[in-house]
Amino acid sequence: MDYEAVIGLETHVQLRTRSKMWCGCANEFGASPNTNVCPVCLGMPGVLPVANEEALRLTALTGLLLNCAVSSVARFDRKNYFYPDVPKNYQITQYAQPSTANGYVDFEFNGGISRVRITRAHLEEDVGKNFHFERNSGVDFNRAGVPLLEIVSEPDISGADMAYEYLNALKDILVYGGVSDCDMEKGMVRCDVNVSVRPKGTNELGAKIEIKNMNSFSGVRKALEYEIPRQIEALNNGGKLVQSTRRWDDVAGVTEEMRTKEHAHDYRYFPEPDLMPFEPTKEWLAEVRKRVVELPLARKQRFMRDYQLPASDAQAFVWDVPLGDYFEGIAKQAKTPKVVAN
Numbered sequence: 001m002d003y004e005a006v007i008g009l010e011t012h013v014q015l016r017t018r019s020k021m022w023c024g025c026a027n028e029f030g031a032s033p034n035t036n037v038c039p040v041c042l043g044m045p046g047v048l049p050v051a052n053e054e055a056l057r058l059t060a061l062t063g064l065l066l067n068c069a070v071s072s073v074a075r076f077d078r079k080n081y082f083y084p085d086v087p088k089n090y091q092i093t094q095y096a097q098p099s100t101a102n103g104y105v106d107f108e109f110n111g112g113i114s115r116v117r118i119t120r121a122h123l124e125e126d127v128g129k130n131f132h133f134e135r136n137s138g139v140d141f142n143r144a145g146v147p148l149l150e151i152v153s154e155p156d157i158s159g160a161d162m163a164y165e166y167l168n169a170l171k172d173i174l175v176y177g178g179v180s181d182c183d184m185e186k187g188m189v190r191c192d193v194n195v196s197v198r199p200k201g202t203n204e205l206g207a208k209i210e211i212k213n214m215n216s217f218s219g220v221r222k223a224l225e226y227e228i229p230r231q232i233e234a235l236n237n238g239g240k241l242v243q244s245t246r247r248w249d250d251v252a253g254v255t256e257e258m259r260t261k262e263h264a265h266d267y268r269y270f271p272e273p274d275l276m277p278f279e280p281t282k283e284w285l286a287e288v289r290k291r292v293v294e295l296p297l298a299r300k301q302r303f304m305r306d307y308q309l310p311a312s313d314a315q316a317f318v319w320d321v322p323l324g325d326y327f328e329g330i331a332k333q334a335k336t337p338k339v340v341a342n
């Protein structure tokens with residue numbers, strides 16, 4: 001039987017703010033362990049969170065860049081779980097009423113333009129980082145409380161290469177908008193992959209397999225190149241797939257089962273009692289709207305259209321914004337923009 005893959009991605013992106021989400025500690029990569037910490041981000045009893053307004057602005061800005069609606073009321077919720085890198089034993093996130101939802105990303109793929117719809121982009125906080133040594137383990141809480149945006153896509157992706165191109169397009173948009181530096185080396189972008197397969201031409205979704213904590217786009221592509229044939233082979237051999245969570249082993253080049261649905265977390269979400277709902281005013285949103293930039297794809301298409309540039313030249317001016325602006329300043333007065341581009 002012919003099968004097709006159905007893929008949705010949950011992308012976590014650290015926001016480019018000076019301070020953390022609920023306290024004044026620096027949002028800074030590479031500091032000595034546990035130096036950018038305070039009672040708030042260490043989850044001491046009795047402390048209160050204060051929302052970082054710039055993080056709220058960057059979340060709304062992301063919504064606008066991803067063609068989403070910005071909610072008139074956004075709420076924060078507690079997601080309860082115990083893990084050593086979560087000092088409060090809960091994470092503050094947005095569950096029922098996220099800041100922004102219902103958008104899409106257009107990007108170049110297979111010689112055309114593909115669209116992946118965005119379900120929602122919600123604001124939450126990052127967790128600390130565990131380090132495992134030979135005889136003991138340690139936790140660095142510098143990252144705990146760093147503002148984190150989770151961008152959830154609809155299952156509109158049909159293969160490994162498409163997932164890869166979508167992620168790159170998403171990253172380019174966020175970097176262009178000044179939302180995040182998206183430095184993969186520093187773990188600023190991480191991804192959970194939801195993938196299932198079904199007989200081609202059918203509408204019902206197969207058992208959803210989640211591959212957690214991917215930290216590179218090429219890793220996502222490799223994991224999918226392994227996982228999709230694995231699922232198809234299992235079905236072709238008469239097996240049955242169950243909803244489960246897997247991890248990608250980059251060295252071995254395989255995905256491994258971590259837990260099945262019976263062992264899934266129950267996070268017991270409830271409204272965060274220490275934070276007011278956030279209701280952006282018209283004026284506040286208008287200020288955010290001023291920060292909307294021309295998207296990379298629109299810039300490329302404009303350069304090709306207005307200056308008759310080949311795609312490769314236009315792409316070079318998309319990657320190097322100052323160079324592209326410099327070109328445009330001269331090309332506007334030139335008879336042959338292509339010569340200017342050269």
Ligand SMILES: [Zn+2]
Pocket residue numbers: 020023024025036037038039040041042145
């Ligand atoms: Zn702090």
